[in-house]
Amino acid sequence: MKKQTSRAVLVVVALAFILPLMIILLWSVTVSWPFPDLFPREFGLRGLAQIFEEGSRALESLYTSVKISLWVTILTLMITIPGGKALGIYDFPGKAFIKIFALAPLIISPVAIGMGIHSTFIRLGLTNTELGVVLIHIVPGIPYGIRIFTNIFELVGNQLEEQGKVLGANSFQVFFHITLPTILPGLISAGSMIFIISFSQYFLTFLIGGGSVITFPLMMVPYIQSGDRTMAASYSAVFIVVTLCGLLAIEKVLKLYYSKSSGIAGAFYTRKKVKS
Amino acid sequence: MFGVKKTQLTPYIYLLPVISILLFVFTLGLVMSIFQSIGVHGDSGFENLTVEYYREVFRSGGFRSGLFFSLRVSLISTGIAVIIGVGLAYLLVMQQREWKILQILLKLPIIVPHLVAAFIIFTLFSQSGILARIGVLLGLMEHPREFPGLIFDRQGVGVILAYVWKGTPFIFLIVYQVLRSIHGEMVEAARNLGAKGKDLFFEIFLPLSIPSVFSTFIILFAFSFGSYEIPFLLGPTSPRALPVLAYVEYIHPDWMNRPYAMAMNMVLAGISVFLVWLYHWVFKKFRRHNWEGRSR
Numbered sequence: 001m002k003k004q005t006s007r008a009v010l011v012v013v014a015l016a017f018i019l020p021l022m023i024i025l026l027w028s029v030t031v032s033w034p035f036p037d038l039f040p041r042e043f044g045l046r047g048l049a050q051i052f053e054e055g056s057r058a059l060e061s062l063y064t065s066v067k068i069s070l071w072v073t074i075l076t077l078m079i080t081i082p083g084g085k086a087l088g089i090y091d092f093p094g095k096a097f098i099k100i101f102a103l104a105p106l107i108i109s110p111v112a113i114g115m116g117i118h119s120t121f122i123r124l125g126l127t128n129t130e131l132g133v134v135l136i137h138i139v140p141g142i143p144y145g146i147r148i149f150t151n152i153f154e155l156v157g158n159q160l161e162e163q164g165k166v167l168g169a170n171s172f173q174v175f176f177h178i179t180l181p182t183i184l185p186g187l188i189s190a191g192s193m194i195f196i197i198s199f200s201q202y203f204l205t206f207l208i209g210g211g212s213v214i215t216f217p218l219m220m221v222p223y224i225q226s227g228d229r230t231m232a233a234s235y236s237a238v239f240i241v242v243t244l245c246g247l248l249a250i251e252k253v254l255k256l257y258y259s260k261s262s263g264i265a266g267a268f269y270t271r272k273k274v275k276s
Numbered sequence: 277m278f279g280v281k282k283t284q285l286t287p288y289i290y291l292l293p294v295i296s297i298l299l300f301v302f303t304l305g306l307v308m309s310i311f312q313s314i315g316v317h318g319d320s321g322f323e324n325l326t327v328e329y330y331r332e333v334f335r336s337g338g339f340r341s342g343l344f345f346s347l348r349v350s351l352i353s354t355g356i357a358v359i360i361g362v363g364l365a366y367l368l369v370m371q372q373r374e375w376k377i378l379q380i381l382l383k384l385p386i387i388v389p390h391l392v393a394a395f396i397i398f399t400l401f402s403q404s405g406i407l408a409r410i411g412v413l414l415g416l417m418e419h420p421r422e423f424p425g426l427i428f429d430r431q432g433v434g435v436i437l438a439y440v441w442k443g444t445p446f447i448f449l450i451v452y453q454v455l456r457s458i459h460g461e462m463v464e465a466a467r468n469l470g471a472k473g474k475d476l477f478f479e480i481f482l483p484l485s486i487p488s489v490f491s492t493f494i495i496l497f498a499f500s501f502g503s504y505e506i507p508f509l510l511g512p513t514s515p516r517a518l519p520v521l522a523y524v525e526y527i528h529p530d531w532m533n534r535p536y537a538m539a540m541n542m543v544l545a546g547i548s549v550f551l552v553w554l555y556h557w558v559f560k561k562f563r564r565h566n567w568e569g570r571s572r
Contacts, residue, residue, distance in 0.1 A: 007371065009367060013360065013363075014382055017382060020396045020397075020400055021385075021388070023396075023400070024392070024399065035404040036408070038409050078293070079297060082291070083291050095287075098291060104302070105298075106498065106499075108548060108549065109498075109541065110502065111503070111504050112305070112538075112544060113301070113309070115309060115538065116305035116307070116312070119308065135297075139297070139302050142297070142298060196387050200390065200391070202389075203504040203523075217389060224391065224398070233395070233399075236388075236395055240384075240387070240388060243388075244387070
């Protein structure tokens with residue numbers, strides 16, 4: 001294929017994927033857009049105003065969603081960092097099996113898992129609670145965390161941590177000043193992925209949350225079903241913007257932390273990366 | 277002696293939290309599903325062990341057509357996503373510039389939830405959607421009814437489109453990373469030896485990226501095969517996709533219907549697991565017969 005043709009194909013296909021998003025954004029500020037017009041007749045903020053109304057259920061659900069997803073992100077990172085370290089650095093009996101086991105939630109349907117655990121959660125009083133929803137949201141994020149941290153620990157090893165210990169740092173100092181900064185790139189990509197997965201969860205939330213835990217996606221679905229495009233589009237737009245802000249915040253917070261801690265670890269990481 | 281033991285235990289201690297959660301939520305959920313699907317209950321224990329639920333599920337026409345629907349929709353949507361995604365990745369890696377903006381824009385569909393993807397397909401392809409309006413503009417049709425019903429249709433076109441929109445950027449990103457790491461030296465070497473565009477694609481890029489293409493294929497397939505949102509919003513009422521069908525059985529007022537839901541879930545999970553096994557098996561063969569032979 002000629003250079004020009006391949007460039008044109010790239011642009012056209014990319015546009016085909018991006019334009020639909022623009023149309024959604026347009027719908028979110030539209031009041032009237034009757035068939036068969038190609039452009040809206042009347043713009044207005046009905047949808048967005050309804051979401052951002054003081055004390056609206058939508059805002060409340062957005063708050064619940066962000067809270068749940070942040071907890072899920074923090075907790076999943078807390079359990080997958082050491083898990084990935086074990087799989088990336090050590091050799092031990094059962095390693096191959098655990099590697100597959102940790103990736104299994106990617107393959108086995110969350111619908112099956114959710115329905116299976118439902119009765120147990122009811123018995124333990126975890127249904128209809130935010131804790132129950134957080135617990136079930138952690139599962140689909142685990143494969144991403146484990147995969148990313150395993151790869152990164154395979155790359156950086158633990159020599160630097162050992163040196164820190166030799167020089168007299170305690171475990172906390174080693175973790176916060178050496179381990180975390182070295183795995184920062186993975187922390188950002190894993191954290192973003194886990195946040196997105198939890199934030200966009202619908203089925204598991206309504207199954208385990210049982211109508212008591214109302215997240216943003218749960219508020220949105222009735223509008224999609226009823227075909228209220230202005231409302232559905234407004235929800236979608238807010239959803240996308242909040243997700244982007246969430247991701248940006250995760251990255252900024254981590255980078256800020258990174259620049260404050262010792263730069264040695266970072267230098268070590270980049271050197272390793274260049275070498276490999 | 278104690279010291280040796282302690283270091284041997286270290287990886288297990290590190291893994292303890294994540295394994296505990298997996299055992300408590302994931303494995304327990306799976307085991308409970310399996311138990312309920314073979315008639316094991318809390319009260320009666322293993323007394324009423326049976327495969328009757330599976331037999332009956334397979335006898336029902338709704339299940340069989342649902343299974344077929346889910347398989348077809350997942351295979352077609354993942355196939356299309358892989359073809360477009362790999363094509364895009366290849367085209368981009370052959371460009372001189374990196375086109376950061378294009379990469380960033382193509383990442384957007386990944387952060388968009390499936391619910392929004394369903395809504396996007398609805399606004400584009402419904403009978404009063406954007407495409408129908410373009411049809412009117414071009415004089416191809418006048419009334420929404422004349423536009424083919426692509427949403428809620430028995431063929432699952434709307435469901436397929438939504439999965440393609442979500443899946444393609446995912447494939448593209450992963451394959452692009454792989455291709456970019458292959459690029460550089462190996463491509464230079466091949467070019468020096470006289471390889472052209474087509475040779476580069478079929479002799480270098482394709483074979484080297486096939487493992488990651490296949491593993492992403494399986495992840496995407498398993499996802500679309502086992503997820504609820506998109507067929508729930510865009511799929512037909514008959515046939516129903518398996519996860520939707522299973523949930524309908526699950527919330528049936530009669531509790532005795534739950535084992536059927538569980539049996540459906542297990543068929544669903546079983547097929548995905550079989551695919552992963554097939555993938556490993558194929559690659560073992562592939563590596564033994566083809567790769568090593570070639571490189572020697």
